[in-house]
Amino acid sequence: MNILIVDDEILELEQLVFLIRQRYPEWELFEAEDAVQAKKMLENHPIDLSFLDIRLPGESGLELCAYIRENYKSECVMITAHADFQYAQHAIKLHVFDYLVKPIITEELYRMLENYVNKYGYIEGLSSDIQEVIRIIREDFHSKINLADLASQVHVSPNYLSRKFSKELGMSFQEYLIKYRIEMAKVFLKAHPEWSIQKIAEETGFASIYHFSQSFKKHVLETPTQYREKLHHD
Amino acid sequence: MAETIFTILVMLSLGAPIAAYVVLLLLGFLDKELDYLQLENKKMEMEKELHRVEYLQLSQQIQPHFLFNSLNAMLSLNRLGRAKDLTHALEEFSKFLRYKYTEKDALVAFEEELAYTSHYISIQQIRFGNRLKVKIDIQEDARRTYMPPYMLQTLVENAFKHGLEKQPGEKHLQIGLEREGNWVILFVADNGPGSENASFGVLGVGLINVKRRLELIYDLHSELSINREAGRTILTVKWPYTPEGKV
Numbered sequence: 284m285n286i287l288i289v290d291d292e293i294l295e296l297e298q299l300v301f302l303i304r305q306r307y308p309e310w311e312l313f314e315a316e317d318a319v320q321a322k323k324m325l326e327n328h329p330i331d332l333s334f335l336d337i338r339l340p341g342e343s344g345l346e347l348c349a350y351i352r353e354n355y356k357s358e359c360v361m362i363t364a365h366a367d368f369q370y371a372q373h374a375i376k377l378h379v380f381d382y383l384v385k386p387i388i389t390e391e392l393y394r395m396l397e398n399y400v401n402k403y404g405y406i407e408g409l410s411s412d413i414q415e416v417i418r419i420i421r422e423d424f425h426s427k428i429n430l431a432d433l434a435s436q437v438h439v440s441p442n443y444l445s446r447k448f449s450k451e452l453g454m455s456f457q458e459y460l461i462k463y464r465i466e467m468a469k470v471f472l473k474a475h476p477e478w479s480i481q482k483i484a485e486e487t488g489f490a491s492i493y494h495f496s497q498s499f500k501k502h503v504l505e506t507p508t509q510y511r512e513k514l515h516h517d
Numbered sequence: 518m519a520e521t522i523f524t525i526l527v528m529l530s531l532g533a534p535i536a537a538y539v540v541l542l543l544l545g546f547l548d549k550e551l552d553y554l555q556l557e558n559k560k561m562e563m564e565k566e567l568h569r570v571e572y573l574q575l576s577q578q579i580q581p582h583f584l585f586n587s588l589n590a591m592l593s594l595n596r597l598g599r600a601k602d603l604t605h606a607l608e609e610f611s612k613f614l615r616y617k618y619t620e621k622d623a624l625v626a627f628e629e630e631l632a633y634t635s636h637y638i639s640i641q642q643i644r645f646g647n648r649l650k651v652k653i654d655i656q657e658d659a660r661r662t663y664m665p666p667y668m669l670q671t672l673v674e675n676a677f678k679h680g681l682e683k684q685p686g687e688k689h690l691q692i693g694l695e696r697e698g699n700w701v702i703l704f705v706a707d708n709g710p711g712s713e714n715a716s717f718g719v720l721g722v723g724l725i726n727v728k729r730r731l732e733l734i735y736d737l738h739s740e741l742s743i744n745r746e747a748g749r750t751i752l753t754v755k756w757p758y759t760p761e762g763k764v
Contacts, residue, residue, distance in 0.1 A: 295590075316685070338683075364582045364586050
């Protein structure tokens, strides 16, 4: 998990880093003092969540948030000195994840982070490159994914990634990928009764309908059609 | 002869009451006029007093933005285990509050006002660290002047709110006091990006209030202006040199 904190108050940066590190020591934290520095960080690191002071010097926190929402798949949390109705309205329009009101209350910060973790399925205790691999799988499961490409995306060798993945998750990369695709297939079978099995297989990244049916049967102990029929009966 | 005397007597006995009545009427009118003038005077004094109370009340309010930022800075210091810095911050904040809640005369010594404002600046210094640079130049022959309370503080708060807090990188604040004949000139400059108000020389509510205060205290000329010059916003106040706490 990569976090970006943008604030021109050095003390506030130190405080947030301290508090987040205390609760999630394995997360990577990046700091920036203004929008210019923040944009550079965003270019060079895959940032999951940004904390933005609403009153940044230069480009404001809200403008930076709009930029992040437009260009990256990343959430923003605004930090304001006191509840300000106008700002809050702006923030809602930009679909910010949440906002924190200064002074920072430990409990409020941790509750917000837990909400984030629950929403995005972050798995505690994983190293940041494995988190990144999982994030990519969750985003791109419908297209072709192979270990070698993933390894180059997180700048490690395929062998190293394969070993690290099995060690941290207790299953191989292939196994995890298939399990995830099948979970998504279940979601689609339920949500789109009009979709053909062929379409479900395509949308979940299986190379063929045969491959899909075999894998599904192996994990769920029934065929996709049986699974769907049972849902309709219930 | 007797007839004329009689006529005069009749005229007198008739005329005297009328004349007396007219005089009485006039007296009453004069009295009312005097009353009216006194009332007018009293009304003006009451208006002045009302403005003084309003001004003090407004100036005594702590900007919520500053209050919560200060608390946040102090919480940070505590969480980071910087006990010495936290004590310093709490002391500065306490001295800042102490001055706020002290009864004020119409005029206070400039030095007292400067000491008070420096507590505010100390807390900002804790928030921004080395990136906030403060320069203070006080001319010796101006130092002993008196001024309306909270005037310097209002100018400095203005510089932070509309200038320094919007300035990326280094933040420069400069305070100067000079003597010009029978007048003193105070200026507060910041290197912030400047607001629209500043470029057009328009004063915000807080500054208008200070200007009005000066006009009500001093019969002699006083002025307060804002302008942009060489990338800085400069607030300038001019008022009669006042070596004592009385006008």
